[in-house]
Amino acid sequence: MCVTQPRGFLAAGGTAGIKPSGKPDVCLIVREPAPAGAVAGFAAAFTGNAVVGAPVEIGLMQRAAALVPGGRVPRAVLINAGNSNAATGEQGVRDARACMVAAAGLLGCAEMDVVPSSTGVIGRPLPVIKIVGALPGLFAALARGERADADASRAIMTTDLVPKAVGVEVSLSGGDGGGARVVRIGAIAKGSGMIAPRLEMAFSGAARSAAPTATMLAFVTTDAPIASRTLQVMLDRAGQVSFNRVSVDNHPSCSDTAIVLASGHAGGAAIVAGTPEHAAFEAALTDVCERLAEMIVADGEGATRVFRATVIGAPSDAAAELMARQIVDSPLVKCAIHGKDPNWGRIVTAAGNAGVRFDPRQASLTIGPVEVYRAGVPITEALSDPRLVKAMGGARVELVLTVGAGPGRAWMMGCDLSKDYVSINADYTT
């Protein structure tokens, strides 16, 4: 169970014929109107790429419309895979709107209450007729339950090998009534290639570095009653420590998108900032986003294992992040991880390329439980430690680099670079 686990949501997946493979490629998530007096909400974060797809241009307007006091909360998200509707000029915006209009007609809402989202090949006209033609079937199939969730999670895949879904129940205490209430969070996501999300948040103004991202899409539903502005602040923080902490290929896509819809169907008073309920909900949302992000990097194109680079002792968290990012994006480090090779020299020198000065004589590196480099000097005997072989061969390799005594700390998660990555990407459009 995932996106339809929270009350007030229906979903369906179907096949419009966009993908040459004939696999499912359209997905609809519908939010039922909030009960009288209940609060619904919408939050979104989009790619920081200067080149954005038409759906992102429209989504930015929809987010702006949601964040004004008493703003609109969209009723549905219409997603297609196989065509990103990016680098398609004004025609791309017209095409996305044509699909929104058709879906809004069937749903009985305004055009701007349907959020479009697209992933796939860049620069090809969106096949509007195929998508619009598939809508009646999608609406007829709308349902809740495992089958609907599975259909939805499969229809948004591109080069993903496995569908990605999460569903949790959260017990919140400290509400008005004093007793606990239970709310649900569900989510689906896709990733695989062009993955290095650098989502720009609405309020928190996440620092952009020169590094880029890839197409990840994540759609989160919850039946908790939360207004858009409150939800957006939570997503800004949660996205920063989840989606923005993974990289498959250091190439942020023009379509990266994370969306949260809150239906309010769980009932009760709206969750507001500064309460224990708010903290508990944000922790659960962050956990859901972290789990999706890990699923995305683990299913990175050609990946056989993931690794996490944690940098501690840097002058600041931002400096630590730049260093961790250099480690997970270095092709030399990624190849070493693929070859199960404890080539720590590549790891230390990758961090040295972040533009942050540090004294190598104060630096130490641990791979799994084994310290391989201490105070700027290699620990030669570590290379024959059987625990090092075991750590390098695991499904997840943990690297911890200490660069000094500063307060800065950050981690990034990446995956190895294999020949399959080259195969998948050397012949994608042709």
Added chain:
Amino acid sequence: MCVTQPRGFLAAGGTAGIKPSGKPDVCLIVREPAPAGAVAGFAAAFTGNAVVGAPVEIGLMQRAAALVPGGRVPRAVLINAGNSNAATGEQGVRDARACMVAAAGLLGCAEMDVVPSSTGVIGRPLPVIKIVGALPGLFAALARGERADADASRAIMTTDLVPKAVGVEVSLSGGDGGGARVVRIGAIAKGSGMIAPRLEMAFSGAARSAAPTATMLAFVTTDAPIASRTLQVMLDRAGQVSFNRVSVDNHPSCSDTAIVLASGHAGGAAIVAGTPEHAAFEAALTDVCERLAEMIVADGEGATRVFRATVIGAPSDAAAELMARQIVDSPLVKCAIHGKDPNWGRIVTAAGNAGVRFDPRQASLTIGPVEVYRAGVPITEALSDPRLVKAMGGARVELVLTVGAGPGRAWMMGCDLSKDYVSINADYTT
């Protein structure tokens, strides 16, 4: 002919037994003392990595000693391949100095007049005994001519497939006497992996971005009479538009080094700034550095072709460089180049990840002679243009991205990403 083509230089290459393969791994370049009244000079640029090898630490001191008025000009460069003497702590500095002392004794000069340079595996103690043991043979083999040049260029190779050497004669006019005089420039270089030089210049304060580089070594000799400070200013500029414009894997090494030695043996008055002779010499030096840089990227690990990304119309040259760098370092673009796939969407979105805002509706992209994207819209018919197929299949692919009407312009050269790159790097130390 290369490093011994200029008068006043001798060279030799030999085998110290550092490389497990038994291939040549030590090289010596010796400058003969300048004739009475002649001017000699030394210039150097080293990696911007925060982690530097022991030879770079020593080289920075030698450069500082050369740049003071009346400063010392080193007599020799002693290079070894197979061990980078980096991440070796204080022991690394002691080991490098032991080799310098031994070479200085044989040459009859001061220890600090021997410049050390090392490339190879990181974090292993330098095998001093092997290097010192090879020195008598190297000194006995010192010679000028093609054989000496070939030996020298081969002894500095690591994963390079071909030796890299350049030699030119430059006719300078506008000197004191009014007549033309001929000087010579020779050079050897190595590269292949960990290549994305971001050399830090002595005077010009090259901007460092978050992006890193690899181990390239370049040794340039000339018999022109040029003082160290004049030579350093030229190298600062020449290196910026040559070595710092290529990237194999976006991982600057801890050992990247470019060194120029001027013997003064061509005679005549010293070349000084602001003269036609100075301009002619700098142009020739820049050309030599550009040719070495192209040889390095063309011989990048696993590379089958090179490509150049030129960005024009950016707000500034620095912004254009950031965008060009994102293009040549994107694994997705590199795989597309490998697959001869004109996947222009990846190129445009890579540029969009540089942290520079631009309007995609003002952007255009040309691959070879074919415009594939104009004013934010794909030119669909371009994909069936036979000239596009030809351009993508060539040994060098030219990409020109226009992002607006600004004055900024820059280019970067990269190479494709192949399965061989993964093979070479997934199992390097073990």
